[in-house]
Amino acid sequence: MxxxxxxxxxxxxxxxxxxxxxxxxxxxxxxxxQTPPPSGGRPTPQVSFSLPIESTRSALSAALLKVGLALVDAPEGYRPAESPALAQAQRGTFKVVLPADPGALFVVIYQFADAATAAGAGQEAARYLASGPGQVQFPPDARFALAQYGETLLFAAWSPERTSDDETARAAFDTIAGFGLPIPVTR
Incomplete structure (x- = not known):
């Protein structure tokens, strides 16, 4: 060579x-x-909640007690489909005790740095829930309660067709939907 x-x-x-x-x-x-954060898996259970989450929880619990319902910690680790801002936020997960339908109504309370950040995250969440990717995560008849309470947001989804105690579940959902400053979600 x-x-x-x-x-x-x-x-x-x-x-x-x-x-x-x-x-x-x-x-x-x-x-x-550009990919969204993972939504799978259970979030780590919180031993104690921050003051803003606990304050929102107490106020919502008092509102639910007026219609004869209780709000308790959700031991089974519920996590709904979330916009990126909600997926990153500190949260507390609770359940409304419906005697005839124990797993029908969960409430997630998200905490943000301040009320303005919570308001922006609420608008983002409403857009996400109204979008195709947001809608396919829930039953077609799902109704959403999304509201701001100071520096927190609370979220609940309810499907009338999937409950065995429609009257009690509706009273609970209506109470949650009227709590704080509601953020409309258009489907």
Whole structure:
């Protein structure tokens, strides 16, 4: 083999190595910053709640007691479909005790840095719930209660067709829907 030919092969090998390294270092071109956070899995249960979440919980509990219902911690770890802002927020998950339908009505209270941030997150959540990806996460007849209470947002979804105690569930949902500053969700 001539020295000229082996030098040419060496340069070709070097060029191929540079191309391979460049491709590997450059990645595959997928922008993972645009993908939503994962929504699967159970969130870690909170041992105690922050003051804003506890305050909202107490006020909502008092409102529900007026219609004869109780709000308790949700031990089974419920997590609904969420907009990115809600997925990142600190939360407390609760359940309205419906004697004939124990798993029918969950309430999630989300905490934000301040009332303005909560308001913005509420608008984002309303848009998400009205979108195709948001709607397919719930039954077709689902109704949403989304409201701001200071620096917190509360969310509940209820499906009239999937409850065995329509009257009590409706009273609970209507109480939740009228709590705080309601944020309309258009389906």
């Amino acid at each position: 001539s020295p000229r030919r082996s030098a040419g092969r060496a340069r070709l090998a070097q060029l191929a190595a540079v191309v391979v390294v460049t491709l590997l270092a450059g990645g595959c071109g997928i922008d993972f910053s």
